[in-house]
Amino acid sequence: MSAEPASARVRPRITGFFTDSTLCIGCKACEVACKEWNEIPSDGFVWSGLSYDNTVSLGHSTWRHVKFVERLPVHGAGGFSSPDVSWEFSSDVCKHCEVAGCLEACPTGSIVRTEFGGVYIQPDVCNGCGYCVVSCPFGVVDRRPHDRAFKCTFCYDRQKAGMVPACAKACPTESIRFGELEVLRREAAARLVELRAGGVEDAVVYDPRDTSVGGIHAFFLVRGDPKMYNLPERPEVPTVRLRPAWRSAGAAAAAILTAAIGAFLFADGK
Amino acid sequence: MTRERIPDDASEQALDELRREAGARGAVPRDGIRPAGAPFPMPSPSAETGYYGLPVLKEPTWTWEVPIYFFVGGAAGACAALSAAARWTGADAALVRKARWIAAAGAALSPPLLISDLGRPERFLNMLRVAKIRSPMSVGAWTLVAFSTSASAAAFADLVDRRLGGSVPVRVLADAAGALSAVTGLGMATYTGVLLGATAIPAWYENAAVLPAHFAASALGSAVGLIELSGRSDRALNALGLAAAAAEIVVGASLETRRGRSLEPLKTGRAGALIRAGGVLSGPLAFGLRLFGGRSITMRRAAGLAALAGSLCTRIGWVAAGHVSARDPIPVLNAGEDRDVEGGND
Amino acid sequence: MPGLGTSFGRGGATTSQQDLANADAILIMGSSMAENHPVGFQWVVEAKKRGAKVIHVDPRFTRTSAMADHWVPLRAGSDIVFLGGLIRYVLENGREFREYVVRYTNAPTLLREDFRDTEDLGGVFSGWDDEAGKYSPESWLYEGAKPKGGEPGHEPSGSGHAKERGGESQDDLNPSPRDESLENPRCVFQTLKRHFARYTPELVEEACGVSKEAFLRIADVFSSASGPEKTAAICYAVGWTQHSTGAQIIRAAAILQLLLGNIGRPGGGILALRGHASIQGSTDIPTLYDILPGYLPMPLFDAKVDTLAEYIERNGAKKGWWNNIDKYIVSLLKAYYGDRATAANEFGYGWLPRVTGDHSHQAYWIEMADGKIEGLFVMGQNPAVGAPNSRFGRKAMAKLKWLVVRDLVEVETASFWYDSPEVARGELSPGEIGTEVFLFPAAGHAEKAGCFTNTQRLLQWREKAVDPPGDARSEAWFIHHLARRLKARAKLDPSPRNAPLEALAWEYPTLAPHHEPDIETVLQEINGWRVADRFLVKDFTELAADGSTACGCWIYSGVFPEPGHDNNKAAKRAPEDFYGRGWGYAWPLDRRILYNRASARPDGKPWSERKKLVWWDDGARRWTGNDEPDFTKSKPPDYRPAANAQGDAAIPGDAPFFMHPDGMGWIWVSSGLKDGPLPTHYEPLESPVANALYPKRQKNPAAATLERPGNRYAAFPDRRFPHVMTTYRLTEHHTAGGMSRTLSHLAELQPELFCEISPDLAREASIVHGGWATITTARGIVEARVLVTARMPSLTIAGQIVHQVGLPYHWGSRGLVTGDAVNDLIAFSQEPNVRIMESKALECRIEPGRRPRRAGAVEKLERLMEEPAGNA
């Protein structure tokens, strides 16, 4: 908004997703559109019994995933409406972290940050080492058995062609909003105020910016505790553990070397 | 989660039983049991249980070769360090040579193990497109390359040296390679701890500062064991074995005394059993055998064997614990609630 | 849709989905709009954002309920009690929009003295003939109205679709007496009050299982969102129609909306949410047996309409728009028979087939089972899964000599002879089935150009995106070439029965490479042209009764007013205003909100600034506004017809419902419905609950059960089938599943048939969540996985707990995911007006575990049927 240096202005805008779950009707059009566009294979035909969610989580072959948070009220026998039945839907996706665990961890440089700020796996570079899989604090990216790692591309191909990502395009209720990240963040704040004013007290914006993840480019507005949606309270990018770990490694290496030299010098007193 | 399931009447009946039990008791705490939607009524999503109790994280996708590689690479790396230390301190040349050869053998075995996990040899080459200091996997890949090269160069130079009779340039080369393999070998012995520690998996990252040291001790113990089993009985080795076992005891004790849901996989189930067995084998058992075995070579070898077995169990156990930990959403969801993560931001 | 047709004049949604955004309250009932019309639902979401209250009344808590401000669970099949309760609430509390009711509806009209209400006769209206099983509706007429020759109402062979315009029985040029004070005990308003007097909140609680408080809350929210400053809309779909009282449920909604002044106004209306992409189109240009395009009735054999003049006399009206019927039927005949249609031969009227009996879907199937039908074309339908009593249906198909199935995939209907459950159960054997099955690959909608008419009467052109694969061809191609061949044959055999075929004008240009007929030419023919020079007509006002014009469907006329693709208004894609004018073409004449004259006061000024839509511009002397006025544009508000005026000229300037002879919205429907002038609550044909209003009339007397072997019913009461069962859709699948079970991206989202039951029922029946249950009705037996959920509450009805079992119906024996066909459970049955089956409320039994395999399943069912039904 304020005057930016010219160089900043020519950079492509940083885009994001604002998924407003209060508008989501659980139609799964996003999930299907993503699969169609990206030609993702099926994820298996298994009925889960978990409300209407049969794909269960994001994975190597589900890059958009709609969660069905069905809360059981305390049920009496018979009787009238259970006023506290609630059924929330929320469309999950790769968070495109500001500081992305997967990207940091990737040894091949396959995972890159695109000019739109998204986190993108170059499929021809990935070697399937699986290290990103254990490095994502949100459990998003996954390796297809005997194959490489896959996750949401943020529709890099579509964005490059000036198109809206397939999932956002398909969403009938604008629950998935796509646009410039900072604009979306302001919209989310405004929406939160609006919802709270309308009596929706339990609405929260999930965008962990005060942890090492430093904010996510795909953030969410949900009702109730984000943990019900399997969104961790304080996700940390694994690289915060590098320092203590390497410190320990260095100390241990030094110890081995010292001990070995010491042992050979003194223990084997020839 | 497993996706293929062909139900028959018996399995369905068994499932119904499980569901009933789950309905009555809330949950069926048995391995590998997740009857669809159980317990009944299904656990409503809540702040306490997360989304139907489903995992937040993905389990590691590594195949069985990976913990073996951790073990082999670690032992070989420590061997290289020992051989270099022995060389520098002027210890017995035969000891130096033995250690070099063991290191070289490990160095030769490691890449195939990794490649087998990746599927195709070319895939390993992708690792060498870039060097990323912040990726332990990248650091590890380069370390492995450097270690494999230097360890085999050292052994090869040693061979040439012996075949062609002492030649100064060759020996200098062998020593240089030996020194490099020692440095990279120490990397091999420790980086795998970093590799696990710097991930999103609670049972691992909660031990980010422990694992490298733990794996180093484990590697040292198994290196000592290998050299001893190859026929050496130097006192220095026994001393190092004692030190490694002592370190394992400290690690084990610290793991056992710490509590918390995220550490449960280290103490329960198959993974817990493996880690504990590994701890006992390479810690108290190895230590005791060495301490009380006096000069008995057999006892030392037994200690070496225990350390080796322990080390293998430790690696397999820790990887397995990562799987179990990844399946438990609770520590992931609640992480950082009460405590600041020890953080660096380099 | 005679419910809407008889009430307002046209059998289509009165409003558009976009307009829902203007509503102050939206009642969604009998539909899970968010799930089945997710794209349209965006306007409900928009309305909600603007502050509207959304109410969902549904036996289940669905994805729609999740988005609603209020969800009220009710017992399936009790909707008329709920709506009747709302009507009574409005009347008792003076919540009606008085001026609207007095000026725009037939509430003041006086009724005949000999009319007797259900309240007087224990559950039937006057005119009921128990023996014949039907009404003679003469006593329902307005006072002073004289029935046109013959018997008013329907001939038995007809169905209700052509009666959209209603009123052939009271086409009297003298207006019936009205009492605008609404005090006269014989006026419609007072009759209505008496009729619904017993629909109290207490009755709602007793019959629907809706608590009094919940009901009163909804009644207040909905009725207080109506009036000059506010409007409320109602959305429904097959949760209302698929009942033995379906049309009357919709009538109840129409009465409510007329009382509240919500028709023809922005944010008001009744939105009938239609099904398949062009299901509205398939009644406009019908796939129904009893109407011709544009809701012109088919000549019925027993209606004695042998000549064209008789047809016009019988089906036309002197007053109101239907005065034009002669122009429409003659133009249609000209389109059919071209030059062969002349004034001398009544434009070929004699060639039109006569309807001799019930030829609706279910009647077909019964005749098929009886071996009366030799061959069948099934195009774009999968009755082996989607039709009621599909078990009966599959067995009936085995009696055919030949069967042609045109579909995208080999659906169960085409494969029944070798892989149906009946084959597995040994009831049919491929070796013994004589049916020769021809499976034709059909081009999908993206593989051919054409037109959809959607839920809001909007014609939308669709370009071909890709060529169809292999031998797949469009329906148009198939029909076109079939017709050509049949005509060629007819030419060879000049027997009289071939005359109509031979006379048929069948000239359509075809396109390379597959000789697909040029579908835009077809749309031009539908639009209509001058016969002499094929000059396209501007719209239906240019049609003539002298044979100088041809028009394939008068209501669509105006869609293609000039040649050239650019003038195909259905293909327009540039919306210019809120109502989306400029995008597609809404019949009639691109009017988006019907009867919108009612959005202005009688004097032509908007009721309020906030709710203005069209109004009279005194300067320009014409109607204008934000939508295309649904009224003769130049007719001023104070226009009064001359004594002998006919047609539209007989409609005053303040009568918005000009399709009706009196120009009024019909709270009272004196003719056009076979089961009464007002809605009355009857229990579903199968129900565990006794009719709380009329103990002697448990179910709709005019509905047909079609009971016979293979189509059995539970007794009343019946302890074998103690629970209410209902069926519905899932967003993830499409109807009979041929288009969703075959696609991995959809199939994986809902891979198995499941039932939804309450925790209470689960406990009572020892059924476990995630396990299996077997559901049985008197017709069939299926197994399903179990979702135990509080979203499917058990209800207290008349002091008893009533459990409801919910089943989506998308599975069959083929595809990537398979499951039992739920329609094996549903009975053939006929609502009296449209002959639809009752698939939304019936009785079932549920037991834990899977059903027996193979023949065991049928044996289990038969054993059960031998058990006594009597009360334990």
Ligand SMILES: Nc1nc2c(c(=O)[nH]1)N[C@H]1C(S)=C(S)[C@@H](COP(=O)(O)OP(=O)(O)OC[C@H]3O[C@@H](n4cnc5c(=O)[nH]c(N)nc54)[C@H](O)[C@@H]3O)O[C@H]1N2
């Ligand atoms: N995704 C998807 N969309 C579709 C279709 C599809 O198969 N899949 N089908 C299309 C077609 S052909 C049609 S006709 C429409 C149908 O659209 P809908 O009418 O919305 O479809 P249903 O799900 O059959 O029924 C709607 C609701 O009626 C409720 N219901 C059942 N019995 C009763 C009752 O007695 N009273 C009341 N008030 N409610 C009751 C059910 O619980 C259900 O929630 O959808 C169209 N859209």
Ligand SMILES: Nc1nc2c(c(=O)[nH]1)N[C@H]1C(S)=C(S)[C@@H](COP(=O)(O)OP(=O)(O)OC[C@H]3O[C@@H](n4cnc5c(=O)[nH]c(N)nc54)[C@H](O)[C@@H]3O)O[C@H]1N2
């Ligand atoms: N129990 C129960 N039963 C019901 C209902 C209910 O709510 N409950 N709802 C009823 C309703 S409203 C409906 S509409 C019916 C639907 O029942 P059906 O119409 O029998 O079911 P669909 O699966 O929609 O069948 C359409 C077929 O057309 C094929 N198709 C698609 N496009 C084309 C094309 O361009 N050309 C050709 N030739 N074929 C094409 C598809 O592959 C599909 O197999 O089910 C009814 N049955």
Ligand code: SF4
């Ligand atoms: S959510 Fe996971 S996969 Fe996505 S960018 Fe962040 S770390 Fe990477």
Ligand code: SF4
């Ligand atoms: S699996 Fe592929 S994307 Fe993931 S870390 Fe390894 S190389 Fe990078």
Ligand code: SF4
């Ligand atoms: S952005 Fe593209 S790849 Fe990512 S979820 Fe949406 S559709 Fe799929």
Ligand code: SF4
């Ligand atoms: S498409 Fe939109 S409304 Fe539908 S499930 Fe996805 S986010 Fe929700």
Ligand code: SF4
């Ligand atoms: S399938 Fe087509 S008609 Fe149905 S909601 Fe989606 S877009 Fe609309």
Ligand SMILES: [Mo]
């Ligand atoms: Mo439908």
